[in-house]
Amino acid sequence: MHRFFDSDFFYAFRRSPIAIVSLIVVVFMVLSALLANFIAPTNPFDAASLNLMNGFTAPMEPNAFTGETFLLGTDDQGRDLFSAILFGLRVSLFVGLMAVGLAMVLGVLLGLIAGYVGGWLDTLIMRLADIQMTFPSILIAMLIFGVARGLLPAELREEMAITVLILSIGLSEWVNFARTVRGSTMVEKEKEYVAAARLIGLNRWQIMLRHILPNVLGPVLVIATITLALAIIAEATLSFLGVGAPRTEPSLGTLIRIGQDFLFSGEWWILLFPALTLLALALSVNLFGDWLRDTLNPRLR
């Protein structure tokens, strides 16, 4: 621990207000999402507990029919928005983290293989990556989402919605990982420790995973952080377009979609609060990722 507090890294962190603030926001959001069950006054995913008469209650104003008051108001179904945002945040973060995890595992493995093995395998993987780069990742995610839903039987669609969402975002974001890892692997594999490992008879997988992988992970962490922000936004976009998280178990994007219908009629809070939450989350993750990249990249220092 002492070593960490004495490091250049921690020194740079202490000197950067942006990094501190963004990390605090991220930690705060993650904690509220994790503890949503305890913080939230109601369970917004339990449709039976909703009272429709509470619908469209303005923030901090008693409802005209039931007299109940809600911190951030309610949506069109009488769902407490504060609780819905906490639970929605959890869906958004969960989908984002899992999708990034999937993209990272896939991208790092493919990048390692492409960089280390080379040859036709390298060409195949990297051309595939190039082709995928020519499409916006949100389009690819929608394509995967559509195909996956088409393949699933109707009764499984709602249950599998979140899994499909993770798959589609994960599969649309692996390219950056693969390209970076391939580049560093090609540099690393020419180094002497790799030659030594080869000489004592280790096989390819051992060399790739035990020796090269730890030395190419630095940039991967940076990309993972930035991709997390992208994945959270991708999830919100898909849900906003109505193909992501279902209305009965809304994520932040779904809440924004619901709120959009009531912009002209003056129920601004249904859109504003989820949108602000999403903005704060995506912005802080992105800023923290940027700071991480600047700090860990020796050429920028």
Add this chain to the structure above:
Amino acid sequence: MLRLILLTATALTVTAAAASAETIRWARAGDSITLDPHGQNEGPTHALAHQMYDGLLQRDMSGAIIPSLATEWAALADNPNVWRFKLREGVTFHDGAAFDSEDVVFSLNRAKQEGSEMQELLASVVDIRAVDAYTVDMETAGANPLMINNLTNMFIMDKGWSEANDVVMPQNVTAGETNYATMNTNGTGAFMLVSRSVDEKTVLKANPNYWGADLYPNEVTEIIYTPIQSSATRVAALLSGEVDIIQDVPVQDLGRVASTDGLKVVTAAQNRVIFFGVDNAEGPTSDLRVRQAMNMAINREAIQKIVMRDQSDPTGVIMPPFVNGWTEALNEYPANDLDAAKAMMADAGYAEGFDITLNCPNDRYINDEAICQAAVGMMGQIGINVTLDAKPKAQHFPYIKEGNSDFWMLGWGVPTFDSHYIFNYLLHTNGGSRGSWNPTGFSNADVDAMIVSLESETDLAVRDATIAKIWEIVQAEQVHLPIHNQVLNWGMGEGINFDVQPEDQPHFQFLTFN
């Protein structure tokens, strides 16, 4: 730069105003399902077809029946089973072919074929024959004084064109078929099809040889029809002047549209009831007590107040008040009593509830998905765990008609203004030329016989008594779970004079500009 933008904006406004003197840009939530005039008996599908096709007779914008391709009609004095139609002379189809009795005989027979959704309306017709080139006789099994009410959406196609393009048989939409007539038209109507891109844009232009040229205002020369599913986008399009008329102003935006300069909202009670259908034959909902408990669990006042913002009339029967057979007593619905409902569930052996999927359209009725979402919570309160599956009507309707669903939402307009239309489509045993919208599994031989008897009952007092009897039986069985009757709100520019038609069917030849 700012000046340039302002100049451009002014220039755009001027061109827009000049163009809109004749062009009507029309939007609503969902598109027509098919252009085949007998393929779907559905409001938005008929609404588009009405611009291009004509029936023998039509309803004007007030809902009254007026002549169209037939100029006169009457039952024969010596044989009340036969209706004689005198056809309009000198009418041509859009491709120039002449209209005569052959086309009428062909079209009405086509509408009776397997796959047509118009079959129920002609179920009692035994023969259609041409007497001469401009006279057609329609013979029914028994005298049916209300027969002509069934013909307002019964469109006439050209026999020669249909044969040449291999569309003699109607498109069976439920079976997933398409044909040449799905995307092409050849009618006698006021407008001709220019281009169509499904769910995006359909362009129509005025028919230069329209037979009604001197009968109606015909001020519209072009119609651009764009379905816009998102309610916020639809209202934004109206507010920004991107469209001239929307047929379904979202209830939350009525005030906003009405108070915007240059726009108005025209309102009318709509001849359309919204309800849930349930499987009466299998599963938990086959138990009458479960259906009654579900009916009690629906908080209709909350749906009216919050989801519909008072733009609906809760009801306990699947029949709008316009319809012959409607009574105050039938319209009454049970109080929202959760304890009683739970007790009935326990009685039926479902104290722990059960799982069910609710199939719901999301681009058809006013706030359809929001109503379904509210129902998920209400059913949850008596232990029924509902999964909501909302999808566009083009997928929803075939899905429920095939009997795939145990719990679904449907709306029903009654173009004939008579209970028989509801019975024949929704309550007669499914099969043959009747009961095509009855996937509930409800089947009662006595009810079926009474429904058929209505078609040849000339004594209106007896007929009304039979209608009352049928309602008594189906209400006791709680075949459906009624929700409410819709209120219609059309939003349009101040410069447009257009009455809201109670069937939600705009006929643009009647529209005038200030």
